[in-house]
Amino acid sequence: MGQIQHHLTDPLLIGYAAGSLPEAFSLVVATHISLCDDCRARLGEFETVGGCLLDDCAPRPLAPGAFQATLHRIATHADDTPPAPAPAPPDTPFPAPLRAYAGPDVAAVRWRAMGGGLRQARLNTAPGASLRLLHIPAGTRLPDHGHRGLEMTLVLQGAFSDEDGRFARGDIEIANEAVHHTPVAEQGEDCICLAATDAPLKFNGLVQRIAQPFLGI
Amino acid sequence: MPNPDRTPDWAEYMRRIRQDRDQAAFGAVFDHFAPRIKGFLIRSGASESMAEDCVQDVMATLWHKAHQFDPSRAAVSTWIFTIARNKRIDALRKQRRPEPEDIAWGPEEEPDQGDVLALAQETAQLGDALAKLPEKQRVLIERAYYAELSHSEIAAETGLPLGTIKSRIRLALERLRHAMK
Ligand SMILES: [Zn+2]
Numbered sequence: 572m573g574q575i576q577h578h579l580t581d582p583l584l585i586g587y588a589a590g591s592l593p594e595a596f597s598l599v600v601a602t603h604i605s606l607c608d609d610c611r612a613r614l615g616e617f618e619t620v621g622g623c624l625l626d627d628c629a630p631r632p633l634a635p636g637a638f639q640a641t642l643h644r645i646a647t648h649a650d651d652t653p654p655a656p657a658p659a660p661p662d663t664p665f666p667a668p669l670r671a672y673a674g675p676d677v678a679a680v681r682w683r684a685m686g687g688g689l690r691q692a693r694l695n696t697a698p699g700a701s702l703r704l705l706h707i708p709a710g711t712r713l714p715d716h717g718h719r720g721l722e723m724t725l726v727l728q729g730a731f732s733d734e735d736g737r738f739a740r741g742d743i744e745i746a747n748e749a750v751h752h753t754p755v756a757e758q759g760e761d762c763i764c765l766a767a768t769d770a771p772l773k774f775n776g777l778v779q780r781i782a783q784p785f786l787g788i
Numbered sequence: 789m790p791n792p793d794r795t796p797d798w799a800e801y802m803r804r805i806r807q808d809r810d811q812a813a814f815g816a817v818f819d820h821f822a823p824r825i826k827g828f829l830i831r832s833g834a835s836e837s838m839a840e841d842c843v844q845d846v847m848a849t850l851w852h853k854a855h856q857f858d859p860s861r862a863a864v865s866t867w868i869f870t871i872a873r874n875k876r877i878d879a880l881r882k883q884r885r886p887e888p889e890d891i892a893w894g895p896e897e898e899p900d901q902g903d904v905l906a907l908a909q910e911t912a913q914l915g916d917a918l919a920k921l922p923e924k925q926r927v928l929i930e931r932a933y934y935a936e937l938s939h940s941e942i943a944a945e946t947g948l949p950l951g952t953i954k955s956r957i958r959l960a961l962e963r964l965r966h967a968m969k
Contacts, residue, residue, distance in 0.1 A: 637844065
């Protein structure tokens with residue numbers, strides 16, 4: 572904690588607090604917050620705004636008997652809390668929300684090779700944005716690429732650097748149409764990232780553009 | 789200025805619900821919040837019958853999960869908002885809601901009463917400040933929370949009158965982290 576340099580933006584935190592983000596973005600937000608108390612506190616701020624708006628909302632009369640029906644529901648429906656998630660395996664780089672999508676550990680991920688030593692695994696979410704894990708060997712340079720929509724990349728292990736700085740565990744890079752970057756994974760440890768985007772990536776080089784449909788990225 | 793005598797001490801009602809399973813306290817929370825939750829859900833696009841069903845669900849969850857409510861980290865209205873929001877995602881959008889890894893109180897930990905009071909006061913002040921925003925800005929914020937705006941439509945400069953709440957929550961988190969060591 573405390574060493575994270577790159578954080579969530581206000582619009583993303585508001586969208587998450589309001590519950591309007593696509594599921595893939597929500598998972599990246601929840602995973603970052605699991606690692607970052609600063610954004611956890613900022614989310615608390617934005618949820619407090621939600622509470623104030625709720626408290627200030629024009630009341631709508633309930634159907635007659637709603638209170639009795641609620642008591643009945645309490646008596647007949649046991650607590651629907653899902654069972655506590657399995658305890659984290661030691662040294663997993665996956666915080667709890669991500670384990671619900673990707674499995675307990677890196678070894679459980681079904682990676683697919685993408686060429687150049689790069690591997691990725693798509694994770695299933697509701698439509699609106701797509702989600703994947705990226706495994707980038709230490710020292711690898713990714714192809715120069717731009718973006719059509721919004722892309723969030725959260726580092727889980729290792730680190731990469733690009734024009735916007737250095738990104739290590741817990742750091743999140745948020746890129747849009749305006750950003751072209753050429754990330755390079757640091758030497759030492761392979762870099763594992765969680766990435767969500769609401770549009771397919773577009774690579775700038777002709778070879779990558781041709782390869783893109785085959786890589787499925 | 790918020791008047792503490794005017795606003796019921798909802799955290800105290802929640803304590804009675806949690807510790808004493810007090811139905812009268814639950815009734816008071818229900819009378820205040822349930823019609824507002826319904827108004828909120830209908831403004832967010834729920835039908836009359838879906839809103840009724842969700843309200844009962846939210847209030848039943850409040851009863852069952854009262855032990856998870858931590859008054860030093862969130863006001864009661866904030867906590868109820870998060871439950872209602874999650875039910876709305878479930879009912880209207882049929883999506884999962886990934887939640888951050890929880891930081892739970894240790895078994896012995898009791899929230900500090902000074903913190904609880906301060907957070908309630910700061911929340912009330914924020915509510916007052918929101919009410920005083922220019923109409924145009926307030927409408928935009930409401931639209932964001934009623935899920936009428938996408939993340940790309942929410943402006944980076946929201947102009948939200950946020951001040952002390954974050955540092956208050958931050959303090960509570962630091963204390964939790966410390967207690968877990
Ligand atoms: Zn952060």
